[in-house]
Each structure stands twice: as C-alpha cells, then as structure tokens.
Amino acid sequence: MSMISNPTRPTSGPGPLVAGGHSAALAPEGAASLYDLAELYDAIVQSGPCEAFYREEARRWGGPVLELACGTGRLTLPLAQDGHEVVGLDASGAMLEAARRKAAQAGLGSGLKPEFVLGDMRDFDLGRRFGLVVISCNSLAHLTDRDDLRACLAAVRRHLAPGGALVFDVVLPDPRILAQPGGVARRLDLGPNPASAIEAEEWAHYDAVRQVRVSHWSIRRPGEEEQAMAPLVLRQFFPQELPLLLEAEGLGLLERHGDFARNPMEAWSLNQVCVAQVLGSGT
DSSP states (O other), rough: OOOOOOOOOOOOOOOOOOOOOSOOOOOOOOOOOGOOHHHHHHHHHHOOOOOHHHHHHHHHSSSOOOSOOOOOOHHHHHHHTTTEEEEEESOOHHHHHHHHHHHHHTTTTTTTEEEEEEEETTTTTSSOOOEEEEOOOTTTGOOOSSHHHHHHHHHHHHHHEEEEEEEEEEEEEHHHTTTTTOOOOOSSSSSSOOSSEEEEEEEEEEEEETEEEEEEEEEEOOOOOEEEEEOOOEEEOOTTTTHHHTTTTTOOOOOOEEEEEEEOOOOOSSSSEEEETTTTOOO
C-alpha cells in the first residue's frame, strides 16, 4: 500500500537480534520501494486479523466504502466480495495493477468489481461521499508532516456521508523498540508477531523530535540474492495526541481498541484500532 502501509510492527517485544548483524543496511540511491514491487509486497504481507475486523465494520456502517492506500487489494477485494460497493485509492500504479489483476482472477462481476483509482490520499476529490472510509495497516503513518496529515483528514471528512465513519489502525509506539540503538540488525520474519512472511532484516533509528522512525529493510527471497529496499519512514502516533489530531480536523474518536479482536488498549497492545466520526454527527 502506498501513501501506504507499514506491514506491521516488527515484533510484539524487542524481538530477535541477528548475531553479528550488519552495522548498516543502507540501500543504494534509487533503490526500489517495497510499494513498487507488488509481487514482493504480497509475498511479505500475508492476510491477518485486520481483514475480519474491517469486514465487520463495513457491515456495521454500510457502503459505499472508500479504502485509502488500498495497495494490491488485500482488503478491497474481500469487501467487494461481501457485496459492498468499494473504491480503492492508492499512489502506486504498480500496486493498483496488481489489485486489478486479482479482481479479474477472482471473477468479480460488474456488480461486485471494485473501482481502483490512482491518487494521493492527501489531496483527492472523488465527487461523492461514502458511508465508510478505511485506512488500514498503519498507512496513516506515512504522513510524517503535520500539514499532510491535516490535508488527508480534511479530505476524509469531505468524503464522509452523514453518519458515516472513518475506521483506521496505527501502531501503538513501543518505547523499548524506539529506544534501541541504530545499526543493530533485527529479523522481521521471526518472533511472535512477524512483520514479514519471508526472510527479512531491519536496521532502524528513531527521531524523537519529529516522531519518525526510519527503517531499512533487507529482503532475501528463496534462491535469490539479498535485496536492500528504500527506507520506510513512518510517523509514530502516541495515544494522547491521536484524539487531538482528529479533533483539529473536525473528527471525533468514537472507539479505540488495542487489537482487531476489540480488546481494550493497554500499554502492551500492538495497535490503536480506531473508529471516528464527524464531530456532532452522532452514531
């Protein structure tokens, strides 16, 4: 997903260090982004518990449904298969091409076929409103600049139908991970909450002033040489600021869960799974 998604938090705890890990894993200039390589993205990011959650939310709020940063359609297609009218928007043409291929392979007829739109979730105008807007898989974290975030939330607000909802999830920052020294390799495909389905290592550092985590991934596909990816630059949303950021753009936090099973958010939770509405709209 681009404008896009971080696959997930690296691990549920500090995670497995790589013995003798590299001091750096910097990609060469012009290295491919994970979101330019749809096949690789799908190999890394597998279906997870978010799918069932968002399908439930679509049944709850009704459609039509707009998914921002829809990527290769991992969530868009199941929503369409459930009978919802779905529009998926993404900034990556490669990801959208893959999504369209998947829709064709799934045999979705004209009544169920989702519409895929190339666009920037900071600045879009689809000329219609939606009962549900979805931003899944930590995609909102790609908006590291305050003005970009405000622009996105303002666009969402304009596109929400009366009584509609914005449902999204972002990582709950873990101070243990953020405080780890840079230059230490960490395996992302190991541990209790792996962020990759194939062999991958990460080197990361955290800018506490900007609240931005920069991670460098190195991927090794079976039978292929190691491939360094362009860095992932992701904002960290702390729990006390998130409601204020929404309210600044006229949105109110209706619900917040610590996981996709709707358990309460605790200090050890992995995610902030949020439901928001336009302030004053009611439920």
